[in-house]
Amino acid sequence: MTSQGWKDTRKQVLAVLSLLLLFFSFPLYSGQAQAASVTITNGPVWNDTTGGTIQAHGGSVIKVGSTYYWFGEDKLHNAASFRNVVCYSSTDLKNWKWVSYPLKPSSNTELANSKVERPKVIYNESTSKYVMWMHYENASDYSLGRVAVATSDTVSGSYTYQGSFRPLGYESRDMTIFKDDDGSAYLISASNSGGGANDSLASFKLTDDYLGVSTFLGWVAPSGHREAPEVAKQGGKYFLITSGASGWYPNQAKYMTASSMSGPWSALQNLGNSSAFFSQSNYILPVQGTSATTYIYMGNRWNSSLLGDSRYIWLPLTLSGSAGTASLEWQSSWGIDAATGVVTLPALTNLSAGKSATASSSASGYEASRANDGNYQTEWKASAVTWPSWWQVDLGATKTVKEVDISWFLYNGSEAYHQYTIQYSTNGTTWTTIDRTSNTTYGFTTDTVNFSARYVRINLVNAVLWNNPNNWYTPTLYEVKLLGN
Ligand code: DGJ
Numbered sequence: 001m002t003s004q005g006w007k008d009t010r011k012q013v014l015a016v017l018s019l020l021l022l023f024f025s026f027p028l029y030s031g032q033a034q035a036a037s038v039t040i041t042n043g044p045v046w047n048d049t050t051g052g053t054i055q056a057h058g059g060s061v062i063k064v065g066s067t068y069y070w071f072g073e074d075k076l077h078n079a080a081s082f083r084n085v086v087c088y089s090s091t092d093l094k095n096w097k098w099v100s101y102p103l104k105p106s107s108n109t110e111l112a113n114s115k116v117e118r119p120k121v122i123y124n125e126s127t128s129k130y131v132m133w134m135h136y137e138n139a140s141d142y143s144l145g146r147v148a149v150a151t152s153d154t155v156s157g158s159y160t161y162q163g164s165f166r167p168l169g170y171e172s173r174d175m176t177i178f179k180d181d182d183g184s185a186y187l188i189s190a191s192n193s194g195g196g197a198n199d200s201l202a203s204f205k206l207t208d209d210y211l212g213v214s215t216f217l218g219w220v221a222p223s224g225h226r227e228a229p230e231v232a233k234q235g236g237k238y239f240l241i242t243s244g245a246s247g248w249y250p251n252q253a254k255y256m257t258a259s260s261m262s263g264p265w266s267a268l269q270n271l272g273n274s275s276a277f278f279s280q281s282n283y284i285l286p287v288q289g290t291s292a293t294t295y296i297y298m299g300n301r302w303n304s305s306l307l308g309d310s311r312y313i314w315l316p317l318t319l320s321g322s323a324g325t326a327s328l329e330w331q332s333s334w335g336i337d338a339a340t341g342v343v344t345l346p347a348l349t350n351l352s353a354g355k356s357a358t359a360s361s362s363a364s365g366y367e368a369s370r371a372n373d374g375n376y377q378t379e380w381k382a383s384a385v386t387w388p389s390w391w392q393v394d395l396g397a398t399k400t401v402k403e404v405d406i407s408w409f410l411y412n413g414s415e416a417y418h419q420y421t422i423q424y425s426t427n428g429t430t431w432t433t434i435d436r437t438s439n440t441t442y443g444f445t446t447d448t449v450n451f452s453a454r455y456v457r458i459n460l461v462n463a464v465l466w467n468n469p470n471n472w473y474t475p476t477l478y479e480v481k482l483l484g485n
Pocket of ligand 1: 058117118174246247248
């Protein structure tokens with residue numbers, strides 16, 4: 001072969017090798033993107049990358065480049081008073097590294113003896129500043145009803161405190177900041193339209209530098225007693241998610257929609273179950289991936305007697321701008337790929353849905369079947385205040401049950417936790433009991449189990465009301481989901 005011939009052959013071999021490399025690297029690349037999926041597990045304590053408990057309660061997340069920064073309240077001292085605003089970072093939304101205390105009691109004299117809640121950080125392109133908005137109170141009560149603002153040149157640096165104020169004179173407690181695609185930013189806070197603290201939400205447009213508010217846009221859900229507001233935008237529609245105002249206790253989340261941040265906002269509509277799966281909203285995180293945009297509902301499962309042990313509940317939130325609907329379903333664990341935005345749900349089905357149900361008694365119009373009709377708003381209720389009472393489902397055949405999710409009765413301001421047992425049987429006569437009478441979780445319980453049964457019975461042993469020594473509840477279940485495959 002001539003030297004030119006060798007060169008040509010070498011070129012051809014190189015070309016084939018390059019093609020082979022391209023061919024094999026594509027599936028490898030796809031494989032890597034898939035491998036970036038992480039599992040979010042709701043319920044247990046979440047630790048940071050060095051093993052400390054994540055202290056980022058009531059907070060928010062901002063993405064800078066490909067890194068997510070999670071800001072929140074440090075409640076390590078198990079008190080409501082201000083300890084620190086904490087910042088963690090992550091690229092996969094699961095492994096969070098402690099980064100800094102961007103705001104501390106020593107940052108300003110006004111912060112030394114205060115409360116700082118629900119920190120939200122947005123970036124202002126025109127001033128090149130990161131701007132943090134917070135709910136500000138004195139340490140002893142919630143009478144000030146103010147916002148506070150702090151700024152920084154870097155996302156996780158030391159923020160310079162700019163002061164606290166009532167926006168345009170309006171009271172402001174639980175609040176959120178929403179930055180729109182066009183750079184306009186908005187404040188929505190639990191305010192007072194004349195009926196007392198938190199009676200109505202107030203909506204404001206921020207000034208161009210995000211350091212103050214320029215316009216009062218109106219009352220939202222007037223006299224609705226909503227708090228914990230969070231905003232997301234999907235398909236050109238704005239979604240405003242709130243909780244009811246009941247201190248640290250969970251309750252029914254609701255959402256409203258609007259075509260403009262100036263409103264008008266739709267009527268309040270229910271989201272999730274009666275206790276938002278025992279959580280209170282604190283942020284909606286849009287994860288804009290290469291294949292999908294996923295919205296993460298970030299909720300707080302407050303533990304008022306041990307605030308530092310309050311947990312984080314993150315769930316995929318389904319928003320449809322075109323239909324104007326939002327829906328939220330419980331997942332004990334689920335996957336999110338921060339690169340692609342793709343959600344992976346566990347392969348479990350609701351075995352109890354629509355199956356034949358009975359109960360120890362049923363009030364007229366509150367049949368047993370209402371507790372497994374897939375609707376969190378309809379309930380089975382016993383015919384009298386009789387404890388214990390029971391509810392039972394026949395799965396039609398022996399099935400393997402992996403998880404028992406129960407949505408319990410809650411009445412705003414009279415929240416209770418339920419003591420109960422789960423019994424299961426293959427023949428309806430011999431039963432095995434799982435004792436959950438030591439439960440202290442409000443509104444929603446999820447039990448990981450692994451049994452095979454045709455009949456499953458929930459015994460409602462007692463309800464313990466935090467504000468009432470007597471259990472006046474009539475045994476009631478909103479929904480029982482037996483998950484399995
Ligand atoms: C509910 C709020 O959402 C929390 O941030 C906190 O302020 C508690 N109320 C205090 O009771």
